[in-house]
Amino acid sequence: MxxxxxxxxxxxxxxxxxxxxxxxxxxxxxxxxxxxxxxxxxxxxxxxxxxxxxxxxxxxxxxxxxxxxxxxxxxxxxxxxxxxxxxxxxxxxxxxxxxxxxxxxxxxxxxxxxxxxxxxxxxxxxxxxxxxxxxxxNLELEEAKKNTDKILKNVRNGLFLLDREFRLKPQYSAVLEKILMRKNLANMSFIEFLENKIEDKIVKSCKDYLNLLYRESVHEGTLDKLNPLNDIKMIFKSDKSESGIIKILNFSFRRVYDNQNKIDEIIATVADNTEKITLAKKLEESEDHYKKQMELAFNILHVDPPLLIEFMDSVQTELNTIKKLLKNSEKTEQYSDTLDKVFRSIHLVKGNASLLDLKFFVNQTHEFEENIIKIQEKGKIEGSDFLPLVLRLEGIQKTISEINSLFERIKNIHDHFRPKREYENQLFVKSLENLAKNTAKDLNKQVKFDYKEFDLGNIPYNNRLLVKEVLIQLIRNSIFHGIEKSEERKKLKKSTTGVIALSSFNQDKQFGFTLKDDGKGIQLERLQEQAKSLKKWKDKDKSKWTSEDIIDLICLQGVSTSDKANHVAGRGVGMASVREKVEKIGGKIEVNYKENMFSEFTVTIPKSDVRN
Amino acid sequence: MSDKIKIMVVDDSNMIIKMIQGFLQSYQIEIVGVANDGQTAVELFKKTDPDIVTLDITMPKMDGLTVLQEMLKIKDTTKVIIISALTDNATALKALQIGAKDFIPKPFKEDSFKEVLNRILSEN
The missing domain is CATH 3.40.50.2300 (Response regulator)
Structure with a gap:
């Protein structure tokens, strides 16, 4: 009115x-x-x-x-x-x-x-x-000021006024004391406050900036761009401790004019952006994580879905086994045994991963193995040694769940492109061929993988993963221990490229496959030597060794014709574990060899529980 | 004022000079001088007596702050617009303290250049 x-x-x-x-x-x-x-x-x-x-x-x-x-x-x-x-x-x-x-x-x-x-x-x-x-x-303003005082108590941003000497005026928002971590701010010199919390250089800039803010001839908008206290990192040190609290504060300053249009004071707001910026950083990190996931996705996109599912199942089974092992090993005497078993499980996972060319998995499991070896080499095993293993296990578990969730998301795509039956065979052998190629490359050898005689149709669907696991192990063993390097093969008048041949059979009551390589065969002396040195093998005349004895030897923990453990094979661990599995369903592994000519492994599995 | 407003452009980058020349085309402003280094700038300043100077703060031979001081010593009403990299805010603040009129951070677009220039022209 x-x-x-x-x-x-x-x-x-x-x-x-x-x-x-x-x-x-x-x-x-x-x-x-x-x-x-x-x-x-x-x-x-x-x-x-x-x-x-x-x-x-x-x-x-x-x-x-x-x-x-x-x-x-x-x-x-x-x-x-x-x-x-x-x-x-x-x-x-x-x-x-x-x-x-x-x-x-x-x-x-x-x-x-x-x-x-x-x-x-x-x-x-x-x-x-x-x-x-x-x-x-003015009355209204007075009223408004009273209201503002009220608001000042509640606002999240610190609000304060700076006089010409850059001292804080008595009115400021309640939260300011919290943000600036100091009480009784009235009359405090803002510049002194800044000292020791930020670089001297910036304190100086800040002085310049505030001076200019009081200079009417300088446009306020110009100064906006120059605010040195924009998301500034401040270190709040307490008197005693060396380290301090780090905050990221965002100050902004505005002129306040009196009724004669002269700059009266500077109103400043400060927001504690520590959380916001930390969040932003986290976001960045999660973007990194997303990128890793993309890599993962590309990696697993190459893998045939049924294979991947089998792989994931097998990894989960092994992980559960390891978890159980770690949980149940309370006695010090058990430690060594537990470690061996854990190693076996992880080694199997590694083999499967390298078959599917899942590099991230191979690396992760390899690191795990290295860790175990380090503990074993140490001699005396303590309970605390298992801690890093548990942590690594969590890492692997995390990768698994990531692949699982990724897989769920891309499954639909795969479903549309589900390979036809004849194509499955291709996928199966191709992945083995990949493994052979990669393994050979790692060892600087030349290998040809021949799978003409192999038909996946001979292998019942529910045994394929097992067959694959066994094949992974055998192929790796062949390349590692059997196939010689090109120069060596030349000397032996062999073709410089070794051949690994895979064939399959399916009879009335059983099915199986044979893997034959044209390498140096089984080196009995060396096997015996190592077995002896490890005191794990009774002194037995090697001329009387049966195929079973040799398989036993190969499977023995710690036995390997390769001296240095590496990524590819070694330690016979994988063999022991696949043999266990084969025998569990009533199957067997046999070996046949001729020194410097070939070695041949045949796996036979009874059909009793087979449904196709 | 019947005379055209006189401007001088100082920058070690000819590309930026060309750019500013382009921006100035729509104004009734005469470009009386162009310089690539501080020393030349000061000499040219004495000769041409410009009303406005755009000054790159990092330049060979004589740094921008010195150039600014020299120019204001000769004529303290000169309106100097500092152009500098945003990362060098401390220098920009110093320039304003010395008496520069305004500041444009590099890299800049036509809009931000004209905004500052219009502000300076409106003060007359």
Whole structure:
């Protein structure tokens, strides 16, 4: 509602007839005319009334107009009330108007020109009206400030004001103390506060920046770009400890102008962005993680889905076995045994992974193996040695669940492209061929994998994973222990490229396969030597060794014709584990060989529990 | 003021000079000088007496801050717009402290250049 403002004018003259004249001229609606016969009365009335303008006669008995004005100027309540002096003295004497520069002062000469008086009064009334509006605004502002004070207590951002010396004014938001980790901030030097928390160079920049902010000639927008305290990393050190709390604070500064359009103070806000930025970093990390997942995805996209599912199942089985082993090994005497078993399981997983060309998995499991070897080499095994293994296991488990979830997501794609039956055979042998190639490459050997005589159809579906596991082991053993390097083969008048041939059979009651390589055959001396040195083999004449004996030897823990354990084979661990599995379903592994000519492994599995 | 406003462009990169020249085409501003290094800039400044200077803060022979000081010593009403890499805010702040009028961080686009220039022109 726009209320009509009633304004009052105080008319001061010792002569009633003069007052009457003024009254007549100035009578208008919304204007209240108050009359006084003397300076004293005028001052008294001024205390009681809100007056917009005083028309003051200069020559009065007692207190004259100038004296009255002087007193008005000295009192806060009347200091700003404008005065029009009304005087009969000649224009030549106007110099006696002692410079009343402060405030609004005018003068008029008697006889008063009604029109001029009216227009002058109107100007002053208008000024008064504006002043009243401003006052109203100020009241509102005052109210607003009170409200802001309330808000200041609740806002999450720190809010404070900086004076020209960059000291904090007493009003600041409650949270500021928390953000700046200091109490009683009133009057604190902001620059001193910054010292030792950020680089000296930046403190200096900050001083420059705040100085410029107080310099009106510099555009505020220009300075915005130069704020040195934008997401600044601050170290809050306590007196005692060397390390401190690190926060990332974002300060921003704005000018506050007074009503004369001069920069009065700087209002600053500060937000604690530590969490936000940490979150952003986390996001980045998760993006990295996402990239890794993409790699994983590409990796597993190459793998035939049924194979992958089998692989995943087998890994999970092995992981569970390992977990159980680790959980149940409480006695120190068991440690060594547990370690062996864990190694066997992991080795199997590695073999499967390298078959499917899942490099990340091969690396992960290889590191795991290395870890076990280190513990074994140490001699005395302690319970705490298992801790890194548990951690690594978690890593592998994580990879598994990632592949699982990735696989779920891409399964639909695969379902559409599910390989046809004849293609499955291709996939199966191709993956083995891959393994052979990669293994040979790692060992600097040349190998050809011949699978013409192999038909996956001979192998019942539910035995394929097992067959594959056995084949992985055998192929690796062949390349590692059987096939010689090209130069060596040349000397033996063999073709420089070794051949590994795979064939399959399916008879009435059994099925199986044979893997034959044209390498150096089984090196009995070496096997025996190692077995002896490990005291794990009874002294037995090697000429009487049966195929079973040899398989036993190969499978013995720690026995390997290769001295140095590496990624590819060694330690016969894989063999022992696949043999266990084959025997579990009533199958057997046989070996046939001729030194420097060939070695041949045949796996036969009874069909009893076979359903195709 | 009947005379055209005179501007001088100082930058060690001719590409940036060309770019600024392009930006200035739509203005009634006369480019009275172009310099690639600080020393030449100061000499040219004395000769051409420009109203506005755009000044690259990192330059060969004489660094931007010195050039700025020299120019303001000759005529302190010169409106100098500092152009500098955003990574060098401390120098930009120093330049403003010395008396540069405004600051444009590199790399800049036509909009941000014109925004600053318009601001400076409107102050007349």
């Amino acid at each position: 726009e209320d009509v403002l009633t304004q009052s004018i105080l008319l001061v003259d010792d002569r009633p007839e003069n007052l009457l004249v003024l009254e007549n001229i100035l009578e208008m609606p919304g204007l209240n005319l108050i009359k006084a016969n003397s300076g004293e009365e005028a001052l008294r009335l001024l205390l009681k009334n809100d007056v917009a303008l005083v028309l003051l006669d200069v020559q009065m008995p007692g207190m004259d107009g100038f004296e009255t004005a002087e007193i008005m100027r000295s009192a806060p309540g009347t200091r700003h009330i404008p005065i029009i002096f009304v005087t009969a003295i000649s224009k030549e004497q106007k110099h006696i108007f002692r410079g009343y520069e402060a405030g609004a002062v005018d003068y008029m000469f008697k006889p008063v020109d009604p029109d001029i008086l009216k227009s002058k009064v109107k100007v002053f009334l208008e000024l008064d009206r504006r002043k009243k509006v401003v006052e109203q605004k």
